Amino acid sequence: DVKVTQSSRYLVKRTGEKVFLECVQDMDHENMFWYRQDPGLGLRLIYFSYDVKMKEKGDIPEGYSVSREKKERFSLILESASTNQTSMYLCASSPGLFEQYFGPGTRLTVT
Amino acid sequence: QKEVEQNSGPLSVPEGAIASLNCTYSDRVSQSFFWYRQYSGKSPELIMSIYSNGDKEDGRFTAQLNKASQYVSLLIRDSQPSDSATYLCAGAGSGGGADGLTFGKGTHLIIQP
Numbered sequence: 328d329v330k331v332t333q334s335s336r337y338l339v340k341r342t343g344e345k346v347f348l349e350c351v352q353d354m355d356h357e358n359m360f361w362y363r364q365d366p367g368l369g370l371r372l373i374y375f376s377y378d379v380k381m382k383e384k385g386d387i388p389e390g391y392s393v394s395r396e397k398k399e400r401f402s403l404i405l406e407s408a409s410t411n412q413t414s415m416y417l418c419a420s421s422p423g424l425f426e427q428y429f430g431p432g433t434r435l436t437v438t
Numbered sequence: 439q440k441e442v443e444q445n446s447g448p449l450s451v452p453e454g455a456i457a458s459l460n461c462t463y464s465d466r467v468s469q470s471f472f473w474y475r476q477y478s479g480k481s482p483e484l485i486m487s488i489y490s491n492g493d494k495e496d497g498r499f500t501a502q503l504n505k506a507s508q509y510v511s512l513l514i515r516d517s518q519p520s521d522s523a524t525y526l527c528a529g530a531g532s533g534g535g536a537d538g539l540t541f542g543k544g545t546h547l548i549i550q551p
Contacts, residue, residue, distance in 0.1 A: 360538055367543070368543070369526075369541050369542065369543035369544065370482075370526070370528075370541040372538040372539075372540075375537065375538050383537065385538055386538075417481055417482070425470055425472075425487060425489075425530060426472065426484055426487055427472075427484070427539060428484060429474075429481040429482050429483070430481060431480070431481050432480075432481045
């Protein structure tokens with residue numbers, strides 16, 4: 328079975344803090360993704376990566392950056408957290424094309 | 439036109455009946471389609487994928503794709519209370535999903551015992 332893990336299920340941070348969300352997959356997948364999910368807005372793509380050290384912007388990259396130093400690990404960074412970044416963050420991985428498999432999610436609250 | 443559209447529901451179906459979930463899409467996301475199930479507070483779980491016109495069956499689930507009408511559906515036979523969840527329809531564009539999937543906002547399904 329594909330396993331995607333995320334470093335925290337729940338996280339509370341203060342406005343202005345730098346926040347790191349970690350994601351690890353154990354299936355040697357090429358592609359990894361970060362989404363956020365908000366009520367009424369659905370899932371929206373923040374960033375994705377198709378190879379080590381490669382990254383591409385998704386639909387809503389503003390205020391975020393990413394890092395992929397190893398194939399199995401994809402990190403999302405909030406440079407200076409703001410209250411409008413309070414959300415559920417979901418990491419996913421994919422073997423190349425098509426199906427994506429999600430981690431359990433991190434519910435981030437910024438106060 | 440929004441790229442992937444779903445009726446938000448809730449859709450209420452009696453236990454044992456067929457639940458029918460529908461999704462329409464734009465040209466940008468016309469290559470491959472996926473249905474995810476998401477329980478409250480949990481992450482999406484892939485339950486079906488469909489790549490070509492017609493029907494695809496897996497147990498109690500059947501996915502249907504009609505590219506001419508830009509329409510994809512999910513049928514759940516013999517609905518169970520455990521099927522109560524939000525169902526997300528997602529589409530991949532010409533990149534095959536390597537550049538991310540586009541999700542609908544989901545349909546909330548309630549199976550009434």
